Amino acid sequence: MYALEVNDLKKTYKNGVVALRGISLKVDEGDFFALLGPNGAGKSTLIGIISSLVRASSGETRVFGTSVQEDRSKAVSFIGLVPQELNFNQFERPLEIVVNQAGYYGIARDVALQRAEKYLKQLQLWDKAHDISRNLSGGMKRRLMIARAMVNEPRLLILDEPTAGVDIEIRRSMWGFVKEINDSGTTVILTTHYLEEAESLCRNIAIIDHGEIIKNTDMKSLLATLDVETFVLDLRESVDHCPRVEGMEIVVRDDKTLEASLPKKKSLNNLFAELENQGIHVLSMRNKSNRLEELFIRLVEKGQQRPELVP
Amino acid sequence: MNSRLMWVGYSTIVRKEITRILRIWGQTIVPPAITMSLYFIIFGELIGRRIGEMGGFTYMQYIVPGLVIMSVITNSYGNMVSSFFGAKFGKHIEELLISPLPNWIILSGYVTGALARGLMVGIVVMCVSLFFTRIEVQHPFIMLSVLLMTAIVFALAGMVNAIFAQKFDDIAIIPTFILAPLTYLGGVFYSIALLPEFWQKVSSFNPILYMVNGFRYGMLGVSDVSLSQSYGVILIAGLILFFTCLHLLNKGTGMRS
Numbered sequence: 155m156y157a158l159e160v161n162d163l164k165k166t167y168k169n170g171v172v173a174l175r176g177i178s179l180k181v182d183e184g185d186f187f188a189l190l191g192p193n194g195a196g197k198s199t200l201i202g203i204i205s206s207l208v209r210a211s212s213g214e215t216r217v218f219g220t221s222v223q224e225d226r227s228k229a230v231s232f233i234g235l236v237p238q239e240l241n242f243n244q245f246e247r248p249l250e251i252v253v254n255q256a257g258y259y260g261i262a263r264d265v266a267l268q269r270a271e272k273y274l275k276q277l278q279l280w281d282k283a284h285d286i287s288r289n290l291s292g293g294m295k296r297r298l299m300i301a302r303a304m305v306n307e308p309r310l311l312i313l314d315e316p317t318a319g320v321d322i323e324i325r326r327s328m329w330g331f332v333k334e335i336n337d338s339g340t341t342v343i344l345t346t347h348y349l350e351e352a353e354s355l356c357r358n359i360a361i362i363d364h365g366e367i368i369k370n371t372d373m374k375s376l377l378a379t380l381d382v383e384t385f386v387l388d389l390r391e392s393v394d395h396c397p398r399v400e401g402m403e404i405v406v407r408d409d410k411t412l413e414a415s416l417p418k419k420k421s422l423n424n425l426f427a428e429l430e431n432q433g434i435h436v437l438s439m440r441n442k443s444n445r446l447e448e449l450f451i452r453l454v455e456k457g458q459q460r461p462e463l464v465p
Numbered sequence: 466m467n468s469r470l471m472w473v474g475y476s477t478i479v480r481k482e483i484t485r486i487l488r489i490w491g492q493t494i495v496p497p498a499i500t501m502s503l504y505f506i507i508f509g510e511l512i513g514r515r516i517g518e519m520g521g522f523t524y525m526q527y528i529v530p531g532l533v534i535m536s537v538i539t540n541s542y543g544n545m546v547s548s549f550f551g552a553k554f555g556k557h558i559e560e561l562l563i564s565p566l567p568n569w570i571i572l573s574g575y576v577t578g579a580l581a582r583g584l585m586v587g588i589v590v591m592c593v594s595l596f597f598t599r600i601e602v603q604h605p606f607i608m609l610s611v612l613l614m615t616a617i618v619f620a621l622a623g624m625v626n627a628i629f630a631q632k633f634d635d636i637a638i639i640p641t642f643i644l645a646p647l648t649y650l651g652g653v654f655y656s657i658a659l660l661p662e663f664w665q666k667v668s669s670f671n672p673i674l675y676m677v678n679g680f681r682y683g684m685l686g687v688s689d690v691s692l693s694q695s696y697g698v699i700l701i702a703g704l705i706l707f708f709t710c711l712h713l714l715n716k717g718t719g720m721r722s
Contacts, residue, residue, distance in 0.1 A: 167722060205563045208722050227466050227565040235563050241556035250484070257477025258564035260470025302560075 155219050157183045157310050157341035158204065163213035165199050165365075173199035175365040176213070181343060181358070183218070183309075186336045188356035188373070189345045192454055196365040197345045198238060201314050205235045217310060231259065234308030236299045238315045238345075244288035248279055251287060252302050259306035266305065273301040276331060293324040300328065304335070311335060312343045317351065329355060349450055353377070363454050384415040384442040385422075390435040399428040413442060466565050474566040475574050482548060482578025486585065493544070493582055494589060497536045501590045504532055505597045508654060520656055520687040525598045529591075530608075530681040531653030534615060536590045538648060538673065539640070541583035541616040545623030546636045549575055553627065558720060568714035572624065572707075579620030580613065587612055600684060607692065608683025614699045615676040621706035628713045628720075652677045657689045672698050 158181040165174040173196045181187045191197050202208030204215055206226050215222040220229040242251045249270055256266030274280045277297040282290060290298065296316055303311060313332065317325045325348070333355060336342045346352055352359065352373075359376055361369040369376065392409035402416040402425060412434075414425055429436060466474075486493045505525065513524030520527055552558040561571050594600070602608060622639075630636045651673030657665050668674050669690075679695030682688035688695070713719075 202722070206721070207559060207562055209717065227567060230563055231466070231565040233563070237559065239556060241559045243552070243555060243557045245488075250481075254477055254481050255560055255564075257480075258474050258561055258566055260466060260473045260565070262473055263477075 155183060156180045156216070157185065157218060158343065159214075159216040159219075160200070160204075161214045161216075163200070163203060163215060164211045165196075165203065165208065166211050173365055174203075174210075174213075177362070177365070177367055179360055179367060179370065181341060183341055184336075184339055185341050185358055186333075186356045187341070187343045188352035188359040189343055189362065190349070190352060190359065190450060191345075191362035195362045197362055198314060199365075200362070201235070201237075201312055201343075201345070204312065205233055206230050231306070232309045234303035234306060234311045236296075236303045236311070236313045236316045238318065240295055240299070242287060242295075242298065242302065244286070246287055247284050248274060248287055248290070248298050248301070249283040251298065252305050255302045256305040261306060269305050269307070270301070273304045274298075277301050278327070293320045296320055297324070297328065300331070308340065310341045310343070314345050315347065316344070317346065317348060325351070361450065361453055368453055382415050382417055384413060386440050386442050387412045387414060387429075387436045388438045390437050393434060397429060397432050397434055399425060466567065471566065471570050474564070475570050475577075478561075478571065478574025479577045479581070482544075482575065483581050485548060486544065486578070486582045493540070494585060497540060497586045498589045498593055501532050501536055502593050502596075504528070505594060509597055520685070522685055522687070523598065526600055526685065527656075527681075528654055529594045529598065529600055530684040531651075531677050533587050533590045533594070533684075534612065534677050534680040535648050535653050537583040537587045537612055537616050538619045538644070538676070540586040541579040542619040542623040542626075542640065542644060544582040545575060545579040545620045546627045546630070546640075548578065549624060549627035550630050550633075550636050553630075553720065554633075562717075562720060569711055572710050572714060575624065576617055576620045579623060580616045583616035583620070584612070587616075602684055603686035604683045606683075608680060611676065611679040611683055611695065611699065614696075614703060615680070618676075618699055618703045618706060621703065621710050624710045625706065625713065628710070628718055631719070647671050647673045650674075652681075652689060672702055675699065 158179065160177055160179040163174050163177045166172045177196070177200060189197055189200070199208055203210045204217065204222065206222055206229075210223065215229075217229040217232050220232070222229040246254075252270040252274060253263065253266045256269060257263065261269070270283075271280065274283050277300055279290075279294060279297055279301060282294060287295065287298065296318075300313075300316060311332070316332075317328055320328065329351065332342060332344075344352060344356060356373055358372050359369070360367050386407070389410045389412065393406065393412070394409070396406050397404055397412070399414070401420055402414055404412055404414045407413050416422075416425060426436060509525035509528055513528070516524040518524070549558070552561075626636060626639050650668065651671050652668070657668045657674065660668060675690055675695040675698040678688040678690045679692060679699065682692055682695070
């Protein structure tokens with residue numbers, strides 16, 4: 155059984171905007187699934203339909219075999235949702251927010267209190283449990299929404315840009331927490347604009363653009379399609395000309411920095427040896443951008459070259 | 466979702482609503498007590514003494530039921546509209562919309578919250594009235610049932626307003642331009658027997674008249690309309706509004722796109 159099965163899902167809003175143009179998708183139970191796409195691609199609409207906040211124009215969504223359209227109550231009971239925008243009452247206290255959410259899922263108050271304590275502690279919010287939520291920092295508010303989504307111990311956790319605007323330290327601790335949740339068997343669907351986040355966490359990926367899925371595969375296969383990688387080389391001495399290396403493209407970024415793009419089949423040793431022969435010494439090297447980011451940009455750019463889809 | 470889980474969901478909404486009412490008691494409980502004290506002083510004491518008797522009671526005694534039911538109407542409506550629209554505006558209504566709770570439980574939870582505020586304010590206003598006059602309640606069951614049913618009707622009406630409201634102005638228009646005039650013209654301060662026949666007929670189309678008089682009958686034993694008419698109007702209004710709310714929630718009007 156799939157954790158999520160989406161069949162030919164279409165959504166046209168009342169104002170005529172076509173958000174989804176027939177999306178089909180399957181997410182295995184226990185998967186850590188990345189749902190990527192540029193702004194306005196249809197990710198949030200898809201998540202809205204899965205969580206029943208948005209009504210599909212046509213098509214079907216099944217969560218662990220239960221149709222959201224036919225048995226909403228049962229289907230959504232499997233889901234925990236961390237939305238993109240803050241959507242809790244800022245005048246309530248974190249403990250109240252998490253315990254109340256448990257109540258909406260029919261979880262008795264004594265159990266809800268225990269779970270709220272557990273998740274608020276795991277997300278390092280327990281010392282703020284009785285503060286007014288409005289006074290929490292941005293990162294704390296994001297973590298509060300994760301604690302709230304976890305309180306019904308969902309089988310499918312959907313995270314819609316959970317780390318937007320969160321500093322790197324908090325982001326890493328949130329990744330750690332979500333990774334543990336996934337390791338314990340919860341299926342996770344993640345949308346994010348931090349592509350290194352998706353690359354390091356997710357096993358499978360779908361990229362949406364213009365309301366259509368333009369890529370749906372496992373992360374390894376996708377990354378394997380990246381045939382050229384670009385590296386930034388920091389040099390010991392200045393160069394006054396652009397070195398030439400056969401089969402590679404090199405550009406001078408500044409007098410002590412080169413950018414080298416080379417096909418995956420070419421060895422980096424060749425590059426270093428050739429540069430050494432030309433009297434150029436490399437001090438350090440790094441990827442110009444994250445691998446997934448390069449692929450993502452290529453795929454989306456390719457999509458933008460297609461003729462405009464008419465609603 | 467089984468009935469035990471639904472009960473937990475319902476009681477969570479009610480608890481949350483009552484906590485909210487008590488947390489902002491300065492906005493929810495105190496203002497009606499002050500406003501009604503002023504009504505008792507100005508209309509009951511100062512002007513009422515010159516008016517004399519009405520329906521066999523002092524004017525102060527006569528207006529007590531009207532003022533109590535007026536507070537209940539205003540506060541049950543106001544609680545629902547501000548709480549539900551606030552949840553919509555702050556997007557935390559999504560906490561409920563993504564939950565497995567059926568819409569009728571969500572509706573019942575919010576209505577109970579509004580009913581609780583109506584009752585709290587009604588009790589406070591009755592207590593305030595004791596500083597000005599003494600009333601021997603004639604039919605406690607009728608008084609209580611009319612009060613509860615009226616609070617439910619206006620909680621449901623508040624829900625309809627909150628569902629359609631898109632900005633804060635939208636939740637102020639109905640109370641100011643419809644609810645307040647209907648309440649004042651619903652026999653809170655006078656018996657419609659004092660009006661010319663034409664205006665008596667016009668008043669009979671005002672549903673609040675039946676609520677005020679039903680409650681007055683329960684409290685004082687006098688009314689301008691029959692008790693069955695009062696119950697009938699309240700019941701029909703309640704049923705129409707309940708199914709309207711349920712229909713709107715099921716459609717997701719103003720909430721699910």
